[in-house]
Amino acid sequence: MTIDAPAHPLSTVAAEAARRRTFAIISHPDAGKTTLTEKLLLYGGAVGEAGTVGAGNGRRAATSDWMEIERRRGISVTSTVLRFEHGDTVLNLLDTPGHRDFSEDTLRVLAAADCAVMLLDAAKGVERQTLRLFEVARARRIPLITFVNKYDKPGMDPLAMLDHIEQVLDLAPYPITWPVGIPGDFRGVVDRRDGAFHRFTRTARGATRAGDEVLTADEAREREGDAWTVAEEELELLDAVTGDLDLEAYATGAATPVFFGSAVSNFGVGLLLDALLELAPSAQPRPTVDGPQRDLDAPFAGFVFKVQANMDRRHRDRVAFLRVCSGRFERGMKAVNARTGRPFTMAYAHEVFGDERASIDEAFPGDVVGVVNAAELRVGDTLYAGDPARFPPIPSLAPEHFVTVSNLDTTRRKHFQRGLDQLAEEGVIHLLRRDPVADPTPILAGVGPLQFEVAVERLRTEFGVPVRVDHANWSHARRTDAAGAEVVRTSRWAELVYRSDGMLLALFAGDFALDRFERDHPDVLLDRLLDR
Incomplete structure (x- = not known):
């Protein structure tokens, strides 16, 4: 489109x-x-x-x-x-x-x-x-x-x-x-x-x-x-x-x-x-996935590099931070989300200064625009007008710390799920499940334990959900594919989990387990960088 x-x-x-x-x-x-x-x-x-x-x-x-x-x-x-x-x-x-x-x-x-x-x-x-x-x-x-x-x-x-x-x-x-x-x-x-x-x-x-x-x-x-x-x-x-x-x-x-x-x-x-x-260099043309660089004076295109919910607690808003890469952004303009193929209207757009915001009417390559009420947008999404474009995905780092999380208030089950999904979409934590459909004690994964402290506090203050987290003994996560998942399922050295966006991950409890699995299955995909 x-x-x-x-x-x-x-x-x-x-x-x-x-x-x-x-x-x-x-x-x-x-x-x-x-x-x-x-x-x-x-x-x-x-x-x-x-x-x-x-x-x-x-x-x-x-x-x-x-x-x-x-x-x-x-x-x-x-x-x-x-x-x-x-x-x-x-x-x-x-x-x-x-x-x-x-x-x-x-x-x-x-x-x-x-x-x-x-x-x-x-x-x-x-x-x-x-x-x-x-x-x-x-x-x-x-x-x-x-x-x-x-x-x-x-x-x-x-x-x-x-x-x-x-x-x-x-x-x-x-x-x-x-x-x-x-x-x-x-x-x-x-x-x-x-x-x-x-x-x-x-x-x-x-x-x-x-x-x-x-x-x-x-x-x-x-x-x-x-x-x-x-x-x-x-x-x-x-x-x-x-x-x-x-x-x-x-x-x-x-x-x-x-x-x-x-x-x-x-x-x-x-x-x-x-x-x-x-x-410091000014904005330069950006490479795209399927073609040459997107020239600065090409039609509008940009990508979402951050999503933040509840910056304005009064309105429970959701802001997608969009880096403009080409063309001229105008408030209210329509663009296509390359991931979904659907049009998206940027009716509410702000320039951002910390948690302060002011409406912005136009922006140019190099600018960052806060797109408000962007429930459909995810980190890594490309928005474009005119000629189609898709910028390379933003990789995330393989997590090194893991906890299981339990809801302490069963009357707020939907809030618990919604809060976890929101934090995962923002990239605050990785949300992993052993069963992609239902897992009463999902796994939170991150680069460091302070991420869990932030997640727990935000679940309590923004979603009204008290939770308990318990340490899990995994220490390595690697991205795998469908063929690798079949091997992981039957291995004693690894556990297969599903990230909230559908990515397949193999978890390992220590260097020995990872080394042993790699030695036994050298052809299985195990990637440290997790593309969004």
């Missing part, structure tokens, strides 16, 4: 796409991701005051952490879209959860991003959960900009940090700014592009961009003494060994420009924001 797309000047779409920067932020918990997000919003003019994690005593809460569990626990458990304009550029900031337990959500968000900021703690460098998120980003080959945060506290010296990035991530670092002074005695940064020294001034409320002092080399030498002398020697070394930033390597995720600063003190954030405008 096709739907004619409205005609618009091709130059309008191309020009608007060139103004978009759609990027995500990935980091380990406690590296300062929420703080950096808030300060980018502050510098970009999107908020008048930066919020704080776990706000209280009259402080404004972080814009990106809008769920009650996020504000109570001080962690991000779901991705958030924050759209704002800075100068002539439209920025779509896709905030991601930092904890590895929610790395599936990050995987979906990175499918919609054109670039990512990798945030590192100056003392801890690449932490284990950062590494997992980096691997997700590398799998998508998206450009990475690195921000070394908390440089106003003790940590690694900058040359050691560059070596650390290169050795741990096999990623070529190229410092754009360079710190003066050691971690904990931070004097400021040199912008290697123009040689200007941005002096760090600690005030009662932190340094602000408007208060930055920009000094020449002679002024810095006089005021910073030995710290400047050391920095000059390091800069000479960098100039001799790094050359220019390899833009091709950066574009494919093999090299990363590096910035130093302190988000909590507002220092270096302005330079990072400027770099996003300069270095």
Whole structure:
């Protein structure tokens, strides 16, 4: 089925796409991701005051952490879209959860991003959960900009940090700014592009961009003494060994420009924001499953990368987050869902800023649109007008943790089933059943146990269902096909289950069981990535 797309000047779409920067932020918990997000919003003019994690005593809460569990626990458990304009550029900031337990959500968000900021703690460098998120980003080959945060506290010296990035991530670092002074005695940064020294001034409320002092080399030498002398020697070394930033390597995720600063003190954030405008790519044509890339000026097409229910508790709504890939989106337009072949009217569409929404009349490639009351849409769905298109599926990670879930209030059986189905459609958890028709104690599966905590809380608060979860001893899940399912059914080493979308999975209780099954049945499909 096709739907004619409205005609618009091709130059309008191309020009608007060139103004978009759609990027995500990935980091380990406690590296300062929420703080950096808030300060980018502050510098970009999107908020008048930066919020704080776990706000209280009259402080404004972080814009990106809008769920009650996020504000109570001080962690991000779901991705958030924050759209704002800075100068002539439209920025779509896709905030991601930092904890590895929610790395599936990050995987979906990175499918919609054109670039990512990798945030590192100056003392801890690449932490284990950062590494997992980096691997997700590398799998998508998206450009990475690195921000070394908390440089106003003790940590690694900058040359050691560059070596650390290169050795741990096999990623070529190229410092754009360079710190003066050691971690904990931070004097400021040199912008290697123009040689200007941005002096760090600690005030009662932190340094602000408007208060930055920009000094020449002679002024810095006089005021910073030995710290400047050391920095000059390091800069000479960098100039001799790094050359220019390899833009091709950066574009494919093999090299990363590096910035130093302190988000909590507002220092270096302005330079990072400027770099996003300069270095983050604008929207580019996207590959399709059955044909060539979808040109930006082709008729409208986009894909759903996230579904979130009950953002507005008063209306029990359901919002599908749609990344626009080509053409011009118009509120009220009709498009075809490639999965079902049925038309879908986007009568209620919003631009999204955390949990705040405002009606949007049009959007262009790179933008993220919140389609409201989208009960028919699923993660990975492609919507198109004009020439048919289908974008590649968004894979999910093989779960590593499993529990069985029991309804403690039998009078709310329908609410229990509806809540589980909703959470599965959003991707909060994988919903598995031994019997595809009826299973009184279905299985919840996830990358980490915190996903179950979120699921239990949402079942209680949004669907009014108290539940009990019990640990299950499986530790590996692999996707299989119909032929493999017949083998799994008769094996003592595996158990066959059905995911809520019909996918067949084989579950294994430990490495030994998985290894034994693979040795006995080398021809059976066992896939780690689960395509939606």
